[in-house]
Amino acid sequence: MFNRDRWREIFDTISKNKLRTFLSGFTVALGIFIFIILFGLGNGLKNSFQEFFLDDASNAIFLYPGKTSMPYKGFKENRRIEFDIEDVEDIKNNFTLFTEYVTPRISRSALTRYKSQSNSYTTRGVGPAHQFVEKTILMKGRFINKKDIALRAKYAVIGRLVAKDLFKAEDPIGKYIDIGSSVFKVIGVFQDDGGDREERNIYIPYSTRQLLEKGNDKVDEIIVTFNKDLGHTGALAFESSLKKYFKDKKSIDPRDPNGIYFQNLTDDLKQTQQFAVVLQLIVSFVGLGTLIAGIIGISNIMVFVVKERTKELGIRKALGATPKSVIQMILQESVFITTISGYTGLILGVFLLKNIGLKLEDYFIKNPYIDLSTAISATIILIIFGAIAGYIPAKRAARIKPIIALRDE
Numbered sequence: 348m349f350n351r352d353r354w355r356e357i358f359d360t361i362s363k364n365k366l367r368t369f370l371s372g373f374t375v376a377l378g379i380f381i382f383i384i385l386f387g388l389g390n391g392l393k394n395s396f397q398e399f400f401l402d403d404a405s406n407a408i409f410l411y412p413g414k415t416s417m418p419y420k421g422f423k424e425n426r427r428i429e430f431d432i433e434d435v436e437d438i439k440n441n442f443t444l445f446t447e448y449v450t451p452r453i454s455r456s457a458l459t460r461y462k463s464q465s466n467s468y469t470t471r472g473v474g475p476a477h478q479f480v481e482k483t484i485l486m487k488g489r490f491i492n493k494k495d496i497a498l499r500a501k502y503a504v505i506g507r508l509v510a511k512d513l514f515k516a517e518d519p520i521g522k523y524i525d526i527g528s529s530v531f532k533v534i535g536v537f538q539d540d541g542g543d544r545e546e547r548n549i550y551i552p553y554s555t556r557q558l559l560e561k562g563n564d565k566v567d568e569i570i571v572t573f574n575k576d577l578g579h580t581g582a583l584a585f586e587s588s589l590k591k592y593f594k595d596k597k598s599i600d601p602r603d604p605n606g607i608y609f610q611n612l613t614d615d616l617k618q619t620q621q622f623a624v625v626l627q628l629i630v631s632f633v634g635l636g637t638l639i640a641g642i643i644g645i646s647n648i649m650v651f652v653v654k655e656r657t658k659e660l661g662i663r664k665a666l667g668a669t670p671k672s673v674i675q676m677i678l679q680e681s682v683f684i685t686t687i688s689g690y691t692g693l694i695l696g697v698f699l700l701k702n703i704g705l706k707l708e709d710y711f712i713k714n715p716y717i718d719l720s721t722a723i724s725a726t727i728i729l730i731i732f733g734a735i736a737g738y739i740p741a742k743r744a745a746r747i748k749p750i751i752a753l754r755d756e
Contacts, residue, residue: 357680368684371648375685375733376692379726381637383696383717386725389630391707391715406447406577407480408586409610410569410593419600428597428606431564432557435474438571441592445573445585448476451566453556457527459549461513468509470526470549472556472566480570481539483550488520488535491552499554504535506546526551529559582613638729646736649681653740661747670745674738681737682730689726689733697722 361368412428430451438449453472458465477483478490486507495502503524510519519533531551539545557563573585586609591601599606663673700715707715 357683360680367648372684372688375688375729378638378640379689379692379729380696382725383693383722384699385630385633387700387715387717388712389626390717391712392626395713405612406572406575407612408571408573408589411608413605413608415599415603416605417600417603420598422598430566430569432566435569445577447572447574448479449571450474450476450480451553451569453553453567460525461522464513466512468547468549470551472553473550474553480572483537483539486536486538490535491550495552496554499558500552501529501531501555502534502552503531504537504550505533506548507536507538508543508546509549510536579613579617582611586611642732642736649737650740653677653743673745674741677741678734678737682734685730685733689729693722693726
């Protein structure tokens with residue numbers, strides 16, 4: 348029931364003890380503010396990790412040739428392993444049930460010119476499937492297709508920043524650019540969530556790149572995407588099957604870790620997510636510690652408040668105040684200060700997180716946030732413990748005998 352006199356008394360007490368009220372409120376607000384900021388930064392770390400891996404298809408396996416470190420079947424150690432187009436076709440033919448897309452990739456750097464503009468960019472010789480593996484987003488035109496591969500067409504799909512650098516405001520579609528002394532027609536412009544580095548790439552048919560390099564059939568790497576229904580365990584089993592197949596085909600010792608390298612994004616993503624969760628738990632634990640410190644601070648302040656008001660409470664009891672009314676008065680003041688301060692800290696914390704955005708991206712913290720339900724729950728918990736912190740000294744005060752309280756100095 349609303350008691351106007353009690354509320355007037357609480358506000359009167361607060362106005363007479365501004366410093367004490369400020370300190371108790373500041374402790375609560377700071378505790379919830381730090382908790383929200385730390386929890387939000389932990390979510391920002393998770394965002395960065397997930398974006399880093401989800402820039403490419405998360406169900407992708409990258410195969411890189413290396414050098415053997417063990418002799419095997421008459422071959423000496425330190426033998427360079429090479430991939431070719433036949434290896435790409437073998438994956439398509441032998442692992443049809445498991446694969447979605449398979450594409451080779453040949454990367455080279457070359458000076459690229461258009462009229463008076465020039466710059467050095469990475470060109471990637473790829474197949475049509477690369478668009479889906481890399482999650483390439485076409486802004487204009489089209490991507491490389493099977494006909495381009497068969498005809499070894501001199502077509503190029505350029506990144507958004509390449510178009511900006513070379514063409515300025517001019518539409519690049521249908522224009523011709525010079526890539527390493529070879530002329531290519533621009534058939535598409537793409538953007539990529541991977542950022543500036545990815546958007547300064549140029550894609551050309553891998554068959555055209557091989558033709559320019561004296562018709563060889565070698566490739567730098569092979570990218571395979573597998574059926575997502577395989578799950579994490581199935582992805583690891585598929586990777587193991589690929590390893591066994593290629594080590595047998597290339598005559599590499601099964602125990603040799605260096606002949607061929609595999610990067611399984613599913614496994615990397617899971618490990619990174621686990622790491623991010625651990626980081627967030629650590630950060631949340633520190634934030635929880637801050638909340639506990641705030642609760643202890645409230646308790647200490649309320650003990651001091653009760654001690655300070657001992658004589659006042661004795662007079663109240665001498666005038667007929669019941670132990671219940673004394674407890675309610677102190678408890679109501681404690682809960683009021685805790686609630687106002689807690690939600691002040693909550694609002695400030697959420698506001699700060701919303702305004703951080705990409706400002707901490709260089710520190711791998713992107714778009715930090717906290718679920719409103721989590722923030723409110725943490726504040727409610729703090730209020731509950733604030734009430735408990737006020738109840739304990741209030742109950743002790745209610746037991747004080749008026750004669751003893753009146754003698755208190």
